[in-house]
Amino acid sequence: MQSVEEAAKTVAQRIQRLPMERIPLSEARGRILAENIVATRFLPPFDNSAMDGFAVRSSELPATLPIVAKVAAGQVLTDAIPPRVAIRIMTGAPVPQGLDTVVIQEDAKVEGSQVTLPASPVGDNIRRAGEDVAAGDLAVRAGERLNAAELGLLAALGMVEVPVARSPRIAIIATGDELVSIGDTPGPSQIVDSSAHTLAALIPGAGGTSNYIGIAKDDPITMAALIASAMDHDVVITTGGVSVGDRDHVRAALKAAGVELELWKVAMKPGKPFSFGLNNGRVPVFGLPGNPVSTFVAFELFVRPALLAMQGATNTQRPRAPVSLIRGYRKQAGRTHYIRARVVRNGEHLIAHPHPKQGSAILSSLVGCNALVELPAEATEIQPNTVVPAILLEAV
Numbered sequence: 001m002q003s004v005e006e007a008a009k010t011v012a013q014r015i016q017r018l019p020m021e022r023i024p025l026s027e028a029r030g031r032i033l034a035e036n037i038v039a040t041r042f043l044p045p046f047d048n049s050a051m052d053g054f055a056v057r058s059s060e061l062p063a064t065l066p067i068v069a070k071v072a073a074g075q076v077l078t079d080a081i082p083p084r085v086a087i088r089i090m091t092g093a094p095v096p097q098g099l100d101t102v103v104i105q106e107d108a109k110v111e112g113s114q115v116t117l118p119a120s121p122v123g124d125n126i127r128r129a130g131e132d133v134a135a136g137d138l139a140v141r142a143g144e145r146l147n148a149a150e151l152g153l154l155a156a157l158g159m160v161e162v163p164v165a166r167s168p169r170i171a172i173i174a175t176g177d178e179l180v181s182i183g184d185t186p187g188p189s190q191i192v193d194s195s196a197h198t199l200a201a202l203i204p205g206a207g208g209t210s211n212y213i214g215i216a217k218d219d220p221i222t223m224a225a226l227i228a229s230a231m232d233h234d235v236v237i238t239t240g241g242v243s244v245g246d247r248d249h250v251r252a253a254l255k256a257a258g259v260e261l262e263l264w265k266v267a268m269k270p271g272k273p274f275s276f277g278l279n280n281g282r283v284p285v286f287g288l289p290g291n292p293v294s295t296f297v298a299f300e301l302f303v304r305p306a307l308l309a310m311q312g313a314t315n316t317q318r319p320r321a322p323v324s325l326i327r328g329y330r331k332q333a334g335r336t337h338y339i340r341a342r343v344v345r346n347g348e349h350l351i352a353h354p355h356p357k358q359g360s361a362i363l364s365s366l367v368g369c370n371a372l373v374e375l376p377a378e379a380t381e382i383q384p385n386t387v388v389p390a391i392l393l394e395a396v
C-alpha cells in the first residue's frame with residue numbers, strides 16, 4: 001500500500017498536459033494561462049495626471065500664473081505651452097508637452113483666471129508612461145490562474161483572446177444498486193446519489209467541467225460498458241465499489257474497460273480504497289471510494305492536483321499551515337488521517353476545531369469545514385493542543 005505522498009507522485013507522473021486553445025478574455029476566468037504574456041504596450045501608455053490640479057513647470061514655482069487651458073481625461077493639448085502658465089488638468093489626462101509637475105487643486109489658490117501655486121518637485125503627481133508595465137516586460141507567467149487581477153492586466157494590454165490550457169472534461173459515474181438519482185424517491189433500502197454532486201461541485205474549482213454519466217448497477221459487465229463509454233472524456237471518475245465486498249466490482253470493471261491500474265489502495269483514512277489507472281495509457285481514471293467524505297478527501301488529495309497539472313498550473317496544491325488541534329486523538333500507526341475541521345485564527349495562531357463526528361459517511365462533517373487536518377501516518381497519540389499540518393480549503 002502506497003503512502004499519500006507516493007500515491008500523489010504516481011498520479012502526477014502519469015498525467016499528461018492538455019493542448020492549449022485561444023479563447024475570448026471575457027470567458028477566461030479561472031483558466032490556466034498557457035503561454036508567457038510579454039507586454040507589447042506601455043501601461044500607462046502616456047504620462048498622465050494622478051490627481052485633479054494644475055500642470056506646470058516645476059522650475060517656475062512658487063508663482064501666481066494665468067490658467068490658459070484645461071485638459072480632461074480623454075482630451076489632449078497639442079499646442080506648444082508658453083512659459084509661465086498653468087494648465088487646469090484632471091486625473092487621467094495626458095500631461096501637456098513641456099510641463100513636468102502637477103500641483104493638486106487642494107494646494108492651489110484660484111482667483112479669477114489666476115492660480116497661486118507652491119513649490120513642487122519635478123514629476124509630482126504624474127504617472128509615467130510604462131511605470132506599471134513597460135513593453136517587453138513579462139506581464140503574466142504561463143501556469144498562472146487567470147482571475148480578476150490577471151484578466152484586468154491582460155485587458156489593459158488589449159488582449160481580446162488569451163492562450164489557455166484546454167479545460168479538462170470529466171465524466172462522473174456513480175456505482176451502487178442502492179443509489180437513486182436526486183429527484184427520485186428512495187425505496188426502503190435506497191439512498192440518493194450525493195457523491196456525484198459533491199464531485200460535480202468540486203471540479204470547476206480545479207478548472208474542469210463535469211459530465212454526470214449516471215449510476216451504474218453493481219454488475220461488472222454493465223459497469224465496464226459504462227466506464228468504456230466515457231473514455232471520450234479527458235478524465236473519468238467513478239465512486240463506490242472499490243473496496244473488497246462481494247458487490248465491489250469497480251476494480252474488475254475498470255480492468256475489463258481497458259484501464260491499467262497503478263494504485264488501488266492508499267494508506268489514508270478516510271479514502272483507503274482509492275484506485276487510479278490509465279486507459280490506453282492515456283485517459284486517467286480515478287476510482288474514488290463511495291462514502292461521501294472519502295470521495296471528497298480523495299478528490300482533494302489526488303484529483304484536484306491532477307486536473308491542475310493537466311492544465312500546466314504552476315500551483316497545484318492547496319495552501320497548508322500548522323494548526324493547533326483543540327482535542328487529542330488516538331490512532332493506529334500506518335495511515336495518514338484527515339480530520340474535518342473548522343480552523344479559526346486566534347492572534348498569530350490557527351486553532352482547529354474538529355467536527356465531533358468523523359465517520360466517512362458523515363456528510364454533515366464537511367459542512368462548514370474549511371480545513372483537512374493531517375494526522376501523520378506514524379502518529380499514534382496526539383495530545384490536545386498539538387500543532388499538526390492542515391490543508392486549508394479556504395483562506396483563514
Ligand code: AMP
Nearest residue numbers: 174193194195196240241242289290291
Ligand atoms: P462502496 O464503496 O460502494 O462499498 O460504498 C461505500 C458506502 O458509500 C456505502 O454505504 C454506499 O452506500 C455509499 N455510497 C456509495 N456511492 C455513493 C454515492 N454516490 N452517494 C452517496 N453514498 C454513496
Ligand code: MG
Nearest residue numbers: 175176240241
Ligand atoms: Mg457500492
